[in-house]
Amino acid sequence: MKRSPQILLLWAAFFATAALADEAVLTLPESAASAITLTVGEGSTDLSPEDILRVYVGAAAECCAGQSPIAGRYSVTDGVISFEPAFDFLEGYPYTVATWQGELAEFVVGSATTVAPPEVLAIYPSGPSLPENTLRFYIEFSVPMMPHRAEEFINLVDAQGRTDDQAFMSFTQELWDADRTTLTLLMDPGRIKRGVAQNLTLGPALEEEQSYLIVVDPGWPAANGLAVAPGFERPFSVGAALRNLPSAQAWEISTYEIGTREPISITFDRPFDRFQTLSSITIVEATTGTLIEGVASLGDDEQSWRFAPSQPWSAERLHLVVDARLEDVAGNNFRDTLDHTLETETRQIDEIIVPLTARP
Amino acid sequence: MKCLQTTASAAVSAAMGFALAGAAAAQELEFAGALEFSDEGTLFVGDNHQGAIYAFDMSEATAPEQVVPVNIGDIDVRLADVLGIPSSALAINDMAVHPISADIMISVSRIANFESAPAIIRITQAGAIEVLDLSTFEVQRQALDNFPDQETTFRPRGLGQMPPLTRDAAKGEIRLSSLAIMDIEFHEGELFVSGVAFDNFLSTLRRMPYPFTGAQSMASVEMYHISHDQYETRAPIRAMSIQEVDGRTQLIAAYTCSPIVLIDLEEIVDGAEISARTIMDYGNGQPLDMVEFNLGGEEMLFLTNNSRQPHVFPVSGFADATVWGPDDFPRGGQSDMSPLMPVGEFGTSIMFDGMSLQIAPLGDQLFVSLTRDLYTGNLNMDSNFNGFPNRLHNLVAEFDFPQYWAEQ
Numbered sequence: 001m002k003r004s005p006q007i008l009l010l011w012a013a014f015f016a017t018a019a020l021a022d023e024a025v026l027t028l029p030e031s032a033a034s035a036i037t038l039t040v041g042e043g044s045t046d047l048s049p050e051d052i053l054r055v056y057v058g059a060a061a062e063c064c065a066g067q068s069p070i071a072g073r074y075s076v077t078d079g080v081i082s083f084e085p086a087f088d089f090l091e092g093y094p095y096t097v098a099t100w101q102g103e104l105a106e107f108v109v110g111s112a113t114t115v116a117p118p119e120v121l122a123i124y125p126s127g128p129s130l131p132e133n134t135l136r137f138y139i140e141f142s143v144p145m146m147p148h149r150a151e152e153f154i155n156l157v158d159a160q161g162r163t164d165d166q167a168f169m170s171f172t173q174e175l176w177d178a179d180r181t182t183l184t185l186l187m188d189p190g191r192i193k194r195g196v197a198q199n200l201t202l203g204p205a206l207e208e209e210q211s212y213l214i215v216v217d218p219g220w221p222a223a224n225g226l227a228v229a230p231g232f233e234r235p236f237s238v239g240a241a242l243r244n245l246p247s248a249q250a251w252e253i254s255t256y257e258i259g260t261r262e263p264i265s266i267t268f269d270r271p272f273d274r275f276q277t278l279s280s281i282t283i284v285e286a287t288t289g290t291l292i293e294g295v296a297s298l299g300d301d302e303q304s305w306r307f308a309p310s311q312p313w314s315a316e317r318l319h320l321v322v323d324a325r326l327e328d329v330a331g332n333n334f335r336d337t338l339d340h341t342l343e344t345e346t347r348q349i350d351e352i353i354v355p356l357t358a359r360p
Numbered sequence: 361m362k363c364l365q366t367t368a369s370a371a372v373s374a375a376m377g378f379a380l381a382g383a384a385a386a387q388e389l390e391f392a393g394a395l396e397f398s399d400e401g402t403l404f405v406g407d408n409h410q411g412a413i414y415a416f417d418m419s420e421a422t423a424p425e426q427v428v429p430v431n432i433g434d435i436d437v438r439l440a441d442v443l444g445i446p447s448s449a450l451a452i453n454d455m456a457v458h459p460i461s462a463d464i465m466i467s468v469s470r471i472a473n474f475e476s477a478p479a480i481i482r483i484t485q486a487g488a489i490e491v492l493d494l495s496t497f498e499v500q501r502q503a504l505d506n507f508p509d510q511e512t513t514f515r516p517r518g519l520g521q522m523p524p525l526t527r528d529a530a531k532g533e534i535r536l537s538s539l540a541i542m543d544i545e546f547h548e549g550e551l552f553v554s555g556v557a558f559d560n561f562l563s564t565l566r567r568m569p570y571p572f573t574g575a576q577s578m579a580s581v582e583m584y585h586i587s588h589d590q591y592e593t594r595a596p597i598r599a600m601s602i603q604e605v606d607g608r609t610q611l612i613a614a615y616t617c618s619p620i621v622l623i624d625l626e627e628i629v630d631g632a633e634i635s636a637r638t639i640m641d642y643g644n645g646q647p648l649d650m651v652e653f654n655l656g657g658e659e660m661l662f663l664t665n666n667s668r669q670p671h672v673f674p675v676s677g678f679a680d681a682t683v684w685g686p687d688d689f690p691r692g693g694q695s696d697m698s699p700l701m702p703v704g705e706f707g708t709s710i711m712f713d714g715m716s717l718q719i720a721p722l723g724d725q726l727f728v729s730l731t732r733d734l735y736t737g738n739l740n741m742d743s744n745f746n747g748f749p750n751r752l753h754n755l756v757a758e759f760d761f762p763q764y765w766a767e768q
Contacts, residue, residue, distance in 0.1 A: 057444045070444035071491035086491050087444055087479075090472050095444070147533070148526045170523070173516060173532040 026097060028107040032088040036097060042079045049074035049081045052100045060106035063096040070095075092226040118143045118222040120232035123214055124274045125329045127301035132208045132241040133192045135331035135338060137185040138274060139216065144180040144223035153220045154185065156205060157213045166198070167191070167205035180223055182275075185214075189331075193339045211237040242330040243337055246270055248322055248352045255357045256313050263308040264356065266320075271302040271329045280326035281305060286317035286355065302329070318356040324349045388501070389414055389494060392467035392478035395456035396544035396551075398570065403456070403465060403497075404551060405480065406541030411507025413544065413551065415570060416497040421461035424485050427723030429743030430464060432487060435730055436739045439481055442489050443470045452739075455718035455730060461485070464720070464728055464741075465492075483741070502551075502572040508537040508558040536562075539596050543650075545611075546570065547602040552611065552628070554597035562594040565611070567628050577630035583621045584685050586641035586703060587694045591686075599650035601661055605678045612678060614647035614663055620704075622678065639681035640704035642671060643696050649719045651727070653746045661707075662727070662746070664716045672748065673707035713751040714740075721746070 025039040038053045045052075054069040071086040089095055091110035098104055124138040139154070156167040168185050175184035190198035191205045206212060218231035250269035256262060264283065283292040294309040324334040324347075331338035336346035394406035401419040432438055440447040451469040458465065464483040469476045480492045516532035518524035540555040550569055557564035557578060568576040582593045597613040602625065605612070611623040613636065621636035628634065645667035653660050659675040682704055694701045714731040717739065722728040727750075728743045744750050758764055 055444070057441055057446065068438055068441040068489055071442050085444055087470055087477055088472065090445060090449070093446070148529050173529060 024099070026099070026105055028097065028105065029089060029109055032091055032109050033085075034109075035082045035084045037083075038081045038099065040079055040081060047100055049076055049083075053081050053083055054098045055083060055085065056096045056098060057093070058096060059094040060096045060104040063104055063106075064098055069098075092224065116143075117227040118145060118220070118229040120216050120229060123232070123234040125271050125302050126274075127236070127271055127303070129237045129239045130206070130271075131330050132204060132206050132238050133243070133330040133339065134206060134238075135187055135189065135192065135327070135329065136273060137187075137214065139183045139185060139214075141181045141183075141229070145176075145183070145229075146221045146223050146225065147174055147176060147180065149220055150174050150183060150185070153217045155215045155217070157215050159211045164205050166202060189338070192330075206238045208238055208240055211235065242270060242328055242332060243339065245332060245337060245347070246272070246326075246328050246334060248320075248334075248354055251354075253320065253354065253356065255359045256318070257359045258313050258316070261309055261312050263306045264320075265307075266305045267300070268303050268305065273327045273329060274298060274302050276326050277302065277305060280323035281307075282321050283307060283309075283356070284319050284321055285315045286319045287315075292318065313358070316358060318358070320354040320356055322352040322354070324351055388499075389478050391453075391469065391476075392480055393453045394541050394544045394553075395454040395465055395467050395480075396546050397456050397459050397465075398546045399459055401458055401460050402570070403458075403480070404544050404546065404570075405467060406544055406553070407478075408537050408541050409510065411504045411537070411540065413502045413504065413541070413553065413568075413572075415500040415502075415572065416494060417499070418458060418497055419460075421458060421463070423460050424462055427462045427726065428485055429726055430483060430485065430487055430722070430728060430741060431743055432483070432489075432741040434738050435741040438489055439466065439468060442481065442491055443468070443479060445470055445472070452718065452730065455720050455728070457720045457722050457728060462723055464722070466718070466730075500570075500572050502568060502574070502576070504540075504553070504566060505576060505578060506557045506564075508535070508540050508556060510535055510537055512536045542596045542598055543600050545600055545602050547609075547625075552600070552602065552625075554600055554613065556594065556596050563592070563596050565597070565623070565628050565634070577628065579628045579630070579632040579634050581623065581634045581636055583615065583619060583636040584638045585615070585617070585619050586638060586684060586689065587617055587619075587644060587698075587701065589686065589689065589691060589693045598647040599663065601650045601652055603652075603659070603661075603675045603678070605675065606680065610678075612650070612661065612675075614650055616646045617644045618642050618647055618665065618668070622681070637681075637683040638685070638704075639678065639683060640702065640706075641684070641694075642702040642705060642709075643668065648716070651719060651721050653721050653727070654724065655747065662719065664712075664719050666715070669709045670712050670716065670719075671707055672710050677706035711749045711752065713754040 027037045029036055036055060040052065056064040056067050056069055073084045075082045089109045092108060094106055094108050096104050096106050119142045121140045121142055125134065151170060156164045158164065167187060169188050176182065187205055188198060190196050191202060193199055214234045216232040218229065220229045247269055252267040254265045256264050277298060278296055281296065284290060285292065292309055294307050296305060296307045298305055327333045334347065334349060334352055336344065389405065389407055390409040391407045392405050393408045396404045401421050403416045403418050405414045405416065407414060436447045436450055436452065440450045443450065449471040451471065453467040453469060455464065455466045462485055466481045468479050468481060470479055480494065482490050482492050512535065514531045514534050514536065516524060516529050518528045536556060541553055542555045545552040550567060553566040555564060556562040563581045565579050565581055566576055580593065582591050585592045595615055598616060600611055600613040602609060602611050605622065609625040611625060613621050613623060618641065619638050620640040621638050623634055623636045645665040648664040648666055650661055650663045653662060661673045661675060663671045663673065684703060689700060714733050716729040716731050718730040719727055722743055725745055726743045727746050728741065731740050731742050733740060
């Protein structure tokens with residue numbers, strides 16, 4: 001039977017089933033690990049399953065001269081030849097089934113996430129206005145990204161459209177998280193720290209009362225190279241520098257009610273580093289030090305923290321424990337500011353403990 | 361037989377957490393790296409992810425009447441075809457030849473979107489390419505003590521003050537554990553494994569009986585590196601061979617940039633800190649494979665390198681070799697242009713058309729090589745006789761002119 005255009009279209013789609021001969025029906029794989037079957041009906045033939053059905057890597061248009069078929073296991077049951085690949089099919093990559101009649105059927109397997117274009121989900125800190133001495137930005141992508149492209153794709157642009165190509169630190173290694181979806185971007189501290197070389201020659205990259213864009217140019221490929229990200233822009237204005245120590249005493253901390261799972265919330269005195277905050281603030285039982293399990297989240301542009309316990313509150317006395325190394329968005333922690341004179345004494349503390357108040 | 365390459369694709373695979381995919385046969389093996397055969401046909405496979413040596417019993421084999429050359433163009437593409445991937449997703453890790461059947465085994469990593477799977481591919485004397493179903497062989501496994509973690513990576517370095525290139529930066533994503541099993545040698549019922557262990561004194565020789573008993577010895581190795589003018593304790597032995605030298609069984613080992621050292625086998629005992637004897641330094645470059653062969657009745661070693669022509673050494677040349685130390689040289693590194701280099705040289709650098717990525721003896725008369733062609737960039741499997749000059753016919757010379765033959 002000749003293939004009709006409709007059937008060709010079906011073959012190009014996922015999960016297609018198409019007739020190859022009057023009594024032969026080819027079923028293409030639905031997922032990376034699933035089998036290909038060809039129903040040929042009962043009957044005798046001199047052909048081996050390998051003669052009847054072969055699977056090749058690559059598109060049908062380039063198939064299959066000089067190519068070896070991919071490795072896998074054949075089985076034949078009740079007139080159905082089944083081919084199970086030795087390795088999962090690559091998602092988003094074309095494969096071609098060739099039959100004994102010379103028919104070719106191309107297929108691609110892949111979840112929507114593998115082949116969907118990557119995108120920038122967010123750039124942190126997220127406030128509309130950031131301090132002049134903001135130290136660190138995080139760029140969060142929807143999928144793992146190709147490394148070593150940050151300098152090429154990320155720019156700081158001022159309100160006049162001028163690009164500052166020395167705003168961010170240039171490392172031999174980019175700072176990605178383990179699954180390579182979040183990139184840490186450091187402003188060059190030499191531009192921020194007053195009176196050091198780049199600060200004197202180039203001035204600070206961000207200036208108070210000005211507005212800027214962090215621009216991620218379109219075209220950054222995902223780690224699997226199958227798709228590229230569209231562009232992304234994050235506008236922000238710049239306010240006064242943060243040059244004093246954060247203070248937990250200035251935080252507004254809610255009370256909690258025993259027997260409920262009502263969250264405890266904190267309003268900070270300033271925006272804190274998004275990822276450090278989530279791992280630096282914990283709640284423990286005051287007498288035993290037992291960690292209270294629950295889910296923490298940030299809000300109000302990293303200026304508030306909320307913690308919902310997994311179990312209802314039961315302890316009379318709870319402590320909020322803050323790691324003294326927790327930094328605000330300008331890199332100041334509870335020991336010292338990022339930018340201070342040599343004479344400034346640093347505070348020798350490891351953590352800040354704040355008793356929490358249970359409501360009667 | 362030899363060591364792992366660290367190409368860009370290997371860097372990518374090292375950077376990503378390897379997860380098992382595909383073949384149920386390979387359930388346990390997570391990485392197929394260095395390969396070595398015992399004389400009876402047991403295939404040893406280094407797994408740099410788990411820190412283990414696997415031994416697959418492939419002794420049931422039939423010898424061909426005559427070992428014939430195997431030549432396959434674009435071997436990387438052909439291997440990738442069978443694995444169902446584009447050749448850019450293939451990393452070739454090592455190659456060894458079955459001592460009985462002369463089947464050529466190639467260990468590879470099959471790199472998928474976000475994971476990688478190991479495979480051993482067999483190429484028969486007839487040139488058939490098959491993925492081995494490892495579940496069909498009896499297997500023994502020996503975990504290695506003090507194996508490096510899977511987190512620590514190399515510190516990238518660029519060229520002086522130049523900004524680092526992508527490939528320089530990619531070094532920062534290669535795990536130290538990728539060098540933890542570099543080369544495996546089987547000798548009289550024992551396995552010798554070179555690589556790095558997790559300790560400050562990283563370069564290590566491991567020694568264990570086969571069949572595995574769980575017993576293993578670990579010795580640290582340092583050597584004086586002439587061109588760097590320092591004692592080195594971290595860089596691992598890249599390629600090695602066990603030979604009788606001066607009436608003793610000795611390990612001949614090659615390091616990067618490119619000292620060759622001797623170690624008495626009896627020195628390799630648990631906890632030992634061995635000072636290897638540097639007997640030669642033939643200049644910068646990274647040794648790849650050291651294979652033994654017989655040339656006109658003489659035992660020889662053939663040493664390939666990623667940046668230099670192969671070197672051929674008669675084993676007899678190692679007898680009474682001078683041992684070089686820091687007192688034998690003016691202070692400071694010796695560059696390639698130093699009149700002092702190479703030192704301790706014997707043997708010969710020989711012509712080899714293209715660059716051999718992997719090489720192994722195929723029968724008594726041949727070498728099989730995965731050779732990068734200089735002009736096309738293709739990776740080809742070539743078999744050539746183990747006499748020299750080798751591959752000379754690939755060049756266009758006087759002999760290619762019809763007039764030359766007309767005159768004869």
